[in-house]
Amino acid sequence: MSTHQVKDLPPQLAMEMHNIAELLAHALALEEEASERYAELAEIMQAHNNPDAAELFTRMAGVEQLHVDGIRQQIRQRKLTDLPSAQYRWLGLEGPETTDHADLHYLMTPRQALMLALLNEQRAHDFYNDICRHSSDPEVIELARELAAEEREHVAWVELWLGRFPPTEDGWDHDDDPPNLQA
Amino acid sequence: MNDTAEVLECPALKPADFKSKVKPIWCPGCGDYAVLMVITKALAALELKPENVAILSGIGCSSRIPAYSSCYGFHGVHGRSLPAATGLKVARPDLTVLCTGGDGDGFSIGGNHFLHACRRNVDITYIVMDNQVYGMTKGQASPTTDPDWDSVLTPGGTGIRPFQPLVIALASGANFVARAFSGDTHGTMDMIIAAIKHPGFSFVQILSPCVTFRPDQKEWRHMVRTAPVPTTDDPARAARRIMTDDGFNLGILYQGDRPPYQISYRDHVEDPASMGEEFRI
Secondary structure, three states: OOOOOOOOOOOOOOOOOOOHHHHHHHHHHHHHHHHHHHHHHHHHHHHOOOHHHHHHHHHHHHHHHHHHHHHHHHHHHOOOOOOOOOOOOOOOOOOOOOOOHHHOOOOOOHHHHHHHHHHHHHHHHHHHHHHHHHOOOHHHHHHHHHHHHHHHHHHHHHHHHHOOOOOOOOOOOOOOOOOOOOO | OOHHHHHHOOOOOOHHHHEOOOOOOOOOOOOHHHHHHHHHHHHHHOOOOHHHEEEEEOOOOHHHHHHHEOOEEEEOOOOOHHHHHHHHHHHOOOOEEEEEEEHHHHHHHOHHHHHHHHHHOOOOEEEEEEOOEEOOOOOEEOOOOOOOOOOOOOOOOOOOOOOOHHHHHHHHOOOEEEEEEOOOHHHHHHHHHHHHHOOOOEEEEEEOOOOOOOHHHHHHHHHOEEOOOOOEOOHHHHHHHHHHOOOOEEEEEEEOOOOOOOOOOOHHHHOHHHHHHHOOO
């Protein structure tokens, strides 16, 4: 089993945002969903005695929470009080920055956890880029471009962070007492 | 608003309020984590309170859900969650009653109860996390396992036609039939909300991968799709669709209008002495 078999980037679909409120509602949901999922993954890893991966997911939850705060600040500054309700349109099954539960492994290394984070940031970048391409409102395009640039910075930051971890060695998923003795 | 009203006003509950302090111990990667999250989100979105909701289950990995919820819970006997839920709902129609479990618990050990729960049409929501394997007991083939699934315990596969839960639910009288995928959390939440709101017996089959014994099921996320047809209230049309799809169409496939079964209590039955008199030999 390999945690490198993460979900492919979905095909680019038309993602048009009609106004700033719609775009910021999506941005907020995207970051909140990502933060909540990282926190959940940290709990899962803690329960399965993988404190290193748990710590990394906890840190990612904190990072995403900062992004949530940043989006909330933008919403306040623009005095947007009536955001569209939770009918979000994503390119995949969940928000682009949300880690799929199925990509976890109880023995995964922090580097593998960070690889998932890297893919999430790349997907978020592509999401905002796609909005730039398919939206016509100049204000929406400008903000989507800013958000895409921020996500590009996050990609670079995660790549830098990845450099601190040694490559994952073969046999990382070896378990002397595995749950599945049939494999 | 006076002071008293302010004191009585309760803030809206969040999904976390529907979780207990017991942490799940499913395998990392298991689809059931997402289902638990979706159930708590659905209950919060419906503005229910934990004390007004009961979650019942049988035995198996997914049947652990009541322990992870702050709602009333009953982790019962293997395959017998539906009779317990039926009794509870009939006795306490004011409660929102959910049944949770897996494909082995629901369609094999509890198969007969499943048929009759559909037939009785009591207002229960039955959520089955279908991973086509008995995970808790280490990977035996279940009623929904494909006949050619080759494993150490079933070399060459079972060679047995899989159980078709949706069409059997429909034929048995379920009032709401849907298929979801655990990785599609938004779609699944919408379906669970609709199932709880719909009167009568609502059945939601959630494809929930078992990453330990069925790692091949990680591919499901690339195989599922929204059903290309709208919900129907015509059971014949729904049956035809379900029987001809490949098992990966998601959505509410049938929504009927059969009135749910509910005992109409007579006044004297609520008086224990009168009840004793009625049954005196």
